[in-house]
Amino acid sequence: MNEGLGILIGVSKPDQVIFESKRPVSIGEYVTMVYGKGKVLGLVERSSISSDALGNSIRNYEEAYESKQVAAENRRDKSYKGHVRILGFLDDLKKCKAILPALPPEPGTEVFEASTEDLSAIFAPSGMQWIRIGTLLRNTEVDARVNVDKVVSRHLAVLAMTGMGKSNLVSLLAQEIARIAGTMVVFDYHDDYSMLDMGSNNSNLMDARINPRLLSADKLAEVIEIQENASNQMHVLRMAFTEEVKQRKGEDFWDALINASMAAGADKAYREAASKVVDKIDDARRKFHNILDAGMADPLALVKNGKINVINLVELTERQANIAVSFYLEELLEDRKKATRQKKGPSKSQPRFPAPVLVVIEEAHVFIPKDEDTDTKYFASKVAREGRKFGLGLVIVSQRPRGIDANILSQMGSLAVMRMIQHDDQAHVSAATESLSRDLIDQLTSLNPGEAIFAGQWVNLPTFVKVDEVKERKMGVDQKAVEAWNQMAAIKKVAKESSESYVPSGYIQD
Template sequence: MTLGFVIGESKPTVVTGQTSRSLPIGEYVIINSKEGKIVGLVEKSVVSSAALGDVKNYDETLESIEVAALNKRDKSHTAMIRILGFLESLQKGKAILPAIPPTPGTEIVKATKDDLGQIFGPENEEWIKIGGLLRNPEIDSLINLNKIVSRHLGILAMTGMGKSNLVTLLAKQIAELDGTVIIFDYHNDYSGLDFPKMNVIDAKINPRLLEADTLSDVLEIREGADIQQRVLRLAFTPEVKESANFWEALDSQVQYIGANPDRKEDRHSADRVQDKIDDARHRSSEILDPDMSNPVALIKEGRLNILNVSEFTDRQANVALAYYLQELLADRKAAVNAKGGKTKSKRSYRFNTPIFVIIEEAHVFIPKNEDAKAKYWAAKIAREGRKFGLGLCIVSQRPRDIEANVLSQMGSLAVMKIVQEDDQRQIASAAESISREFIGQLTSLNIGDAVLVGQWVNLPAIVHIDEMKGKKIGSDQDAVGEWAVAKKFEEVGAKSMKDLTRKDF
């Protein structure tokens, strides 16, 4: 079915179409050029009226509406169409752009299911379905799992737009393929899921395994407290690390340093460090465990592992994430090098197959213009992880606050509704395949809609993500409902108390 024709100046990458109707953003079209069929994506759609283009007042507007209704040529429908490549090459998984732009007057037709089905639904085992094309819901949208594990993924959206749903969908499908997934669950959103092959872990930190400056973060010693940090560094000796009673040994060593008559100025700082140690022993005993084995040993291969870090402070969670990332990267390096015979090291490894790590609230752990231990290891995995089978997924509602060097290394992106212009600019910088015009449409997406770009899809696409059935995750609290239930309990309790009082008399 003919939709319109190419008009005006055309380029090998973009054309303008004059169409018979308004084309929705995200619709795919076929441009019947002389060189072959070309697939295009509508990125901008404009409707104009000759009669209503320059009205000056209300009465003139009413008159112009009547004139426009009588003139079938009054309305003009134009669309900016991004050229994605020749149809035949795209169906084979390759994007080849035309060397010569389509000639003005070239026919534009609607893309059919036969045209697009093979592009968006390759029949290979590494491709999994996550939804359907928003403008062509009869066409499934599949993504390439190998590409997100090797080239990483970013999931970016405002709160409540469906990030957690997409994370759950991906994690569940990877686990069903016997893959290993680890979600760092910052708000304890995922532990209530009821899926096979799930392993829920309350993350812990073994302080014996840390460096002194990292232990300082765990104990919440403030960054500017140089003397307290020096006291802790001197006290955190190899003998303390190996002591049977870790906290007692560390406390005694700090007390000993504070009692040094040659450094009386250390006494007060040592007392403050002892207070921090006491807090850690009693208030944080559930997350700081010097008697546990390596925390990484709790992660199970071939499972969806939920690491709950909701009980940690931000600094403690940062330390925990950094530790896990460091250990996972070292483990995968050891595994790959051992299998390839590239090392003489006898270091053992736990994981025989690739791992996909998902970091919720990534802006907290990978902040722009701030030093953070987790950011260092996340950046290192973003650079090196693909060689060792360690994939990274960063999830955030504030892309503007994520370190740009890390975000730019996410080879694929799922972008849902984003309103803030700073966030849109950050996304545009990270994803060259998204035009400014396309970025501007992110404000109009609904819950569950997403723009998919990068190596995990054959073409940029606007899709509607399948909704995961079962427990709602990352959802808003039903405050009104909970208040109503509480009120009913209060009324029942008051009535029961009144009845008991009557019986007593």
Template structure:
């Protein structure tokens, strides 16, 4: 089906066309010239009328002209060149010939485009629901992914569909679950393995615990006392002579004993006070009787770290602890030269609320290790997925390392600019489409897909929490129940012989 004709000057990357029909933004088209069949994507459309392209300020005059000049309407558009269909989508070295017809791409051509070796089925084309959109799994795992959307645009559904598809390949997925959405979820392709937010202090470094105790980087004397108590407490745990399961309590007891020595430094008491304050809030995350938290990760499972009951400080410590240990373990395995062991310890990390864990304009311990995994993880089999409904507040360095993106509806201009600055392949025309996406529709681009794609994401077939609460129905039903209870009590009173 012919949808337009190229006109004006053309280039190797884009062409303009004019049409008497109305195609749709996001549709794929083909152009045949110079022995090539070139695929393109409609990125922009405008409508106009030659009779009304003048400065007319009279409403009645415009009304009359619009009736007379109805046949003067035209449609113009812009097509982004994607590559030669018959040459593995390589960009052509010659521009399209002006006057070339533009045709809607055949279903057979599109099916071939979305045919990949290790498919992850995200959904179907927005404009052609009979064409499935499959992306390649390996680039997602090795080159990272960002899933970005405003609240209510379908982000959680997209994450669930992705997880379920990865489970089909027995990939160990690890979700940092900030709101408890996934701990009771059910996935058709695998099971959920809930991991408690607890750490064996034997596997923690001093900086992680110092973060919890709020000892600043310039408190050199306090840090010296803290470091000494930390080392002694770790040794007691290692030797099996620790009097308590509470690591902070052990440190506190060591410092308390030191403080009773005549002439001891008064700052020891300051450190004790900080530890005592932290014990009230954070001591429940320590457990010397569990192993390394990484040993709890199961293959072919969604490994969910439930962070819904901890505050931001604890979440940051837990995230940094797990990412740091994962990277160190993988680096150690890489040095052995045994690639099978390295792959056996591969993990795909999904970070919900990435703007909290990797904030753009402030530092945090979790942010530092998220950046490290984003830069180095692909060399050691560690994949990363950043999920956020506030892209503008996600660390730019980490976001720019995400070589794949699934972007659902974004309305906020600052969010759009931040995402565009982090992605080389997100054009201004595609950015302009983000506010008009419906719930569940997304722009997919990056190494996982041969071409930028407008996708209608599949509905997740399992079960999860996290949907909006039906507040109105709750209160309607609660009032109704109260009225029924009142009538029942009145009836019971009447049955007992009492009268009002």
């Protein structure tokens, strides 16, 4: 065993102890103690340094100055305290079980730094389901691995302020899942993932498409931007959007829908509304021709098994994106239900996805908002509740956790949280999850980009992690404005100079 780091002092509890250390200790360090039936692992959750001579009672600068000299000479002056959460017996933790000792340790018990071997056995277990995401924050020689099976079966929330590394973490997960030819569907709202290198051709990039023929009349109205309160226009569209019209494909569909709308305008009361609906259909058909595709088969047909499918939502309005995401979610859930049932007995049609699928929703506060019922929220909540049984996992990503529906957030079995300074965000996350203690939440303000706390089912224990940086990512990088402006000015200057030196024939220079 290595040399002792400190000694327990004060009041010990079964799950929390305080020790006096030989040196300052960092938050996120792991320590061991021997008591009860063996070696116990603990995590430093709070750390402080204080000085006897330089206490709060100092009243003026002179006193502080003199006390500083006293403190420097006195070996007993400084106190380095570590507040430790007891995580469980080491041997049990290595077998993925957290069992707390029944009795607290005696004050006076010696505290040691945890060894690399012990930490690796817990944080970097072997087995195909464990993939490397980075290293422990304070023990960089120890890999931090996560259990992908648990991500798919129990879902994951990735939460932090903007620019702290959420998309980087999702990219890393995607790359690792691509390596084992897993199936992932990423809804890409900001074109963050199109440049990602998945190696060996394992990515499938596509633009989100909506087939208007597969929508309900109400959703079609949203997509072509008919106002919810325009009841006459809604009436016309409902009348026009008949089964017969739905059968028509491609351009034929739009023509048929326009004709049927005009026909609905034969009734004088609806004439004006019908002409507005025709304009809206015409507009949408032109403006959204990249998105609304009445000729395509089922949009899900483009999503491929064993690939990282990145569905680009950039060109969609927020409402369209919502309808598209909810459509894909609904279809995926249906398909996975079919696949699961088929395992139990023969069924008529083949499922498209015979193996589990992991879905990522970025900007979760937009798609799964707290105070509003959206289409995506309805299906995301179904996936959150039922996905476990059917092998459909959900990853929700957000820089505004306080805006996410609490119910869905509470169903996320695992968490990756990075720097988060807003109290509202912290409180919302803390209320929705059991896996993050108050002390851990308090640490969120001290994290740097790429540093995270992992908690919940995908890790054996709450873990401070330094997440690997995905080097191939081109997007998400902060734009360097000054450099770009300089370059632009330089190019302008060159262009101006070359145009000045150019004398068109027929002109005489002074």
